[in-house]
Every structure is written in C-alpha cells, then in structure tokens.
Amino acid sequence: MKQKYSAIMASSLTKVISIAVVVIMILNIVIPDHKQSETENRPLQTFPAWNVEHVLSGQYGKDLNTWFSDQFVFRDQNIHIKYLIQKFTGVKEIQGVYLTKxxxxxxxxxxxxxxxxRNLNAINTLKQNYPDLNVGFMLAPNAVSIERDSLPKSADALDQNKQMDDIYNRIDNSIKxxxxxxxxxxxxxxxxxxxxxxxWTSLASYYSYQTLASSFKLDKTKKSDYTIYPVSNSFEGTLANKTGSLKIKDEIDIYVPKTETDYVVTDESTNKKSRTIYHSEALETKDNYAVFMGGNKSLFHINIDNDSKKHLLLIKDSYANSLIPFLIPEYESITVVDPRYYFDDYTRLIQNDLITDVLFMYNSNTFVQDTSLADMLQTQ
Known part of the structure; x- marks a missing residue:
C-alpha cells in the first residue's frame, strides 16, 4: 500500500514539475524580452537573430543559452532569494563583495x-613633455581600505594601502x-x-577637495559654505545589483555653494549645453549616482564666469564626478576627459583650452586595472 502511494505521489510530482517547466518555457517565449535588468543595472541578451555563420561557429547556441538565462521570468526573484539564503547561512562574500554590518x-x-x-609611465611622460604645467595625481582609496575594520574576520583582502604606496612611489616627484x-x-x-x-559619497569628495586645495593652491572651504541637499534616500548601487541584496539603500547629497557661480556645461558627445552639472532625471533611474554629470561621457567642457585665470584638464574615472562641484569655483574652465571613452588627441585639448593645471583622479580599484589611460596618452 505504501509503495503504491509513493508511486502515485512520484507520478503526480513529475506531472507538476513537467507542467511548471512547460509553463515557464511558454512564458519565456510569450513575454517580450527586457533590454535592461533594473536589479543588476546591466543590458540583457535579447533573443538572438538566426545567422548561419553564428550557428556553424557555435556562437548562436551560446547566445541562446545567455538569452534563456537573462530572460528567465523569475530571474530577479531568484537573485534576491539566493542572496537571502547565502546571508542566512553565514556567507560573507558574494562575487568579490563582502557582506558587512x-x-x-x-x-x-x-x-x-x-x-x-604603462599608465604610470604615461603620466610621468606627460609631465616631462609639459614641464610648465601644474600636474597632480590623486588616487582615492576604496572602502575596503578606509573601512577595513568592518571587514569579516575571514576576509582575505589584498592590501590596498600597499598597492597605493607603490603607485605613489612611482609617480615622478615633479608631479604633485x-x-x-x-x-x-x-x-x-x-x-x-x-x-x-x-x-564614495559627496562628503568624502568634500574632505578630499580640502587636501587637493592645499596642494593645488586653491581656496579651502567649510561645510557652512554650502547648502547640502539630500536628493535621494533610496539609491541601490552597483554592489547591491551584483549581490542581489535587499533593503540596503543609500543617500545621495549634493553640495551647492551659497555663493553662486554661473557656468555652462557642454557635453561634447551630444553637443548639448546645460547650466548645471546635475541631472535630476537620473534620480528616476537605477543609477542615481549619474545625477553627477549625467554619468560617464568622453568629454565635457565647463566654462565658468569668474575671475580665475586657471584652466584645468581633469583626466578621471567616475569617482571624480562628485568632486567636480568643489572645483568649479576655482577655475575659468574645466575640461573633463574619461579615457575609457575618449579616443582623440589630448594634446589639442591642452593647447586649445589653454590648460594650466592637469589632475589625474582615479579610485585605486579602477586605476590598478585600467586599460585605457596609456592608450589615450599615446605612450607605448
């Protein structure tokens, strides 16, 4: 009797699973593809177009597998459930991200x-080629360095301070x-x-600007010089997207000088002009951090109405985006270049924009893996 009951249960369970698989497959086919994952903040593979060459090379099969994985109807829920299970079972690291208090x-x-x-050689060579320019190098530490006391005891993190010490030691002494x-x-x-x-946050950029001001002979500021606006309290960033975490939300603040400075920003990739570096529409998207400069673009020109005679060339990654508001009152113009997207001759910028100061500004994690800077500076 017990064997007969078990057989019936097994048969019923098989039917339920089979029906569920069929339903999911039908849903995957019927529901339109999503081009972007809001949870992971990345583009998704849409259904691949049939191509003889791709079929014969095996690429079509790979794209099809990626499509099924990316467009799986319960994908976002699975990502979150997996995160909760891992956290509940005591996992302290997911895809290179530590889960801390x-x-x-x-x-x-x-x-x-x-x-x-190559990158360090390129930076040193730029200074050699332009000895009269005021050149600075600013490397921002990541949270893994400054907040290392929060890391799990089992963390096997590489020593970022050691990496940064080595980099600074190799920067030519003629560079600040x-x-x-x-x-x-x-x-x-x-x-x-x-x-x-x-x-990092705008607060970290504010503190870092004070150090930069000392080195570049710019005016230091106090918090009381700014009106601080919290523009978002629901930011879920790249690490949340990567791990599938839930209920970890951030605040984004912007620091607006109480003494107003008029300026015009030109996005050279679109030739669009704006009277502010802030893009409020980004606050309605997953990437709230794009409120600064509208995200990463190849080239911006910021022309400022003030009495300064200084012109800055800022060569940077995205960490610099929240630093730019503090720099604006100090320069007549700021030329902002992201080497990941800029492929033109940078020497023309130095000449045409009357550059007096050059600042390299990266976060350490990006800089130690950057593959674009030396290419942009045309140094082999």
Missing part, C-alpha cells in the same frame, strides 16, 4: 601589472602627489562610502 564593500582589485606600468588617505581616516566613522555602491 555597515553594508557592502568591494574587495581590493588585483593589479594588472603590465598595464599599470595628492594622498587623501590620512584625511579620510580622520573621518572614517562618517558617511564616506555608499553602503550599496562602490563609489
């Missing part, structure tokens, strides 16, 4: 030694070395890094 912290990146050598670590260490218990994202 203060939030999510990205691991220290491994150094791409060959490319790092702007090291903000000691400044940020003094304020490490404050809100310096987002809990769900790999970027």
């Amino acid at each position: 203060r939030g999510l912290i990205e691991k220290t990146a491994e150094v791409n030694k060959e490319q790092l050598d 070395k702007i090291d903000v670590r000691s400044t940020l260490e003094k304020h490490k218990d404050e809100y310096l890094y987002h809990k769900s994202d790999h970027h």
Whole structure:
C-alpha cells in the first residue's frame, strides 16, 4: 500500500514539475524580452537573430543559452532569494563583495601589472613633455581600505594601502602627489562610502577637495559654505545589483555653494549645453549616482564666469564626478576627459583650452586595472 502511494505521489510530482517547466518555457517565449535588468543595472541578451555563420561557429547556441538565462521570468526573484539564503547561512562574500554590518564593500582589485606600468609611465611622460604645467595625481582609496575594520574576520583582502604606496612611489616627484588617505581616516566613522555602491559619497569628495586645495593652491572651504541637499534616500548601487541584496539603500547629497557661480556645461558627445552639472532625471533611474554629470561621457567642457585665470584638464574615472562641484569655483574652465571613452588627441585639448593645471583622479580599484589611460596618452 505504501509503495503504491509513493508511486502515485512520484507520478503526480513529475506531472507538476513537467507542467511548471512547460509553463515557464511558454512564458519565456510569450513575454517580450527586457533590454535592461533594473536589479543588476546591466543590458540583457535579447533573443538572438538566426545567422548561419553564428550557428556553424557555435556562437548562436551560446547566445541562446545567455538569452534563456537573462530572460528567465523569475530571474530577479531568484537573485534576491539566493542572496537571502547565502546571508542566512553565514556567507560573507558574494562575487568579490563582502557582506558587512555597515553594508557592502568591494574587495581590493588585483593589479594588472603590465598595464599599470604603462599608465604610470604615461603620466610621468606627460609631465616631462609639459614641464610648465601644474600636474597632480590623486588616487582615492576604496572602502575596503578606509573601512577595513568592518571587514569579516575571514576576509582575505589584498592590501590596498600597499598597492597605493607603490603607485605613489612611482609617480615622478615633479608631479604633485595628492594622498587623501590620512584625511579620510580622520573621518572614517562618517558617511564616506555608499553602503550599496562602490563609489564614495559627496562628503568624502568634500574632505578630499580640502587636501587637493592645499596642494593645488586653491581656496579651502567649510561645510557652512554650502547648502547640502539630500536628493535621494533610496539609491541601490552597483554592489547591491551584483549581490542581489535587499533593503540596503543609500543617500545621495549634493553640495551647492551659497555663493553662486554661473557656468555652462557642454557635453561634447551630444553637443548639448546645460547650466548645471546635475541631472535630476537620473534620480528616476537605477543609477542615481549619474545625477553627477549625467554619468560617464568622453568629454565635457565647463566654462565658468569668474575671475580665475586657471584652466584645468581633469583626466578621471567616475569617482571624480562628485568632486567636480568643489572645483568649479576655482577655475575659468574645466575640461573633463574619461579615457575609457575618449579616443582623440589630448594634446589639442591642452593647447586649445589653454590648460594650466592637469589632475589625474582615479579610485585605486579602477586605476590598478585600467586599460585605457596609456592608450589615450599615446605612450607605448
């Protein structure tokens, strides 16, 4: 009797699973493809177009598998459920991200030694080629460095401070070395890094600007010089997307000088002009951090109405986006270049934009793996 009951249950369960699989397959086919994952903040594989060459090479099969994985109807729910299970079972790291009491912290990146050598040589060579320019190098530490006391005891993080020391030691002494670590260490218990994202906050940019101002002979400021607006309290950043975490949300603040400065921003990729670097429409998207400059673009020109005679060339990654508001009052113009997207001759910018100052500004994790800077500076 018991065997007969078990057989009936097994048969019923098989039918239920079979029906569920068929229903899911039908849903996957019927429901229109999504081009973007809001949870992961990345493009998704849409149904691949049939192509003889791709079929014969095997690429079509790979694209089809990726499509099924990306367009699976319960994909977002599965990502979140997997995160909850891992966290409940005591997992402390997911895809290179530590799960800590203060939030999510990205691991220290491994150094791409060959490319790092090229990039450092390119920076030093630029200064040699333009000895009269005021050139600075500013490397921002990541949360894994400043908030290392929050890391799990089992963390096997590489020593980012050691990486940064090596980099600064290899920057030519004719270049101003702007090291903000000691400044940020003094304020490490404050809100310096987002809990769900790999970027630092506007507060960290504010403190770092003070160190930069000392080195570049710019005016230092006080918090009271700004009106601080919290423009978002529901930001879920790249680390949340990567891990599938839930309920870790961040605040984004913008610092607006109380003494207003008029300026015009030109996005050279679209030739669109704006009288502000802030893009409020980004607050309605997944990437709230794009409120600064509208995200990463190849080239911006910022022309400022003031009495300064200084012109800055800022060569940067996305960490610099929240630093730019503090720089604007100090320059007559700022030329902003992201080497990941800029493929033209940068020397023309130095000549045409009357550049007096050059600032390289990266976060450490990005810089040790960057593959674009030396190419842009045309150094082999």
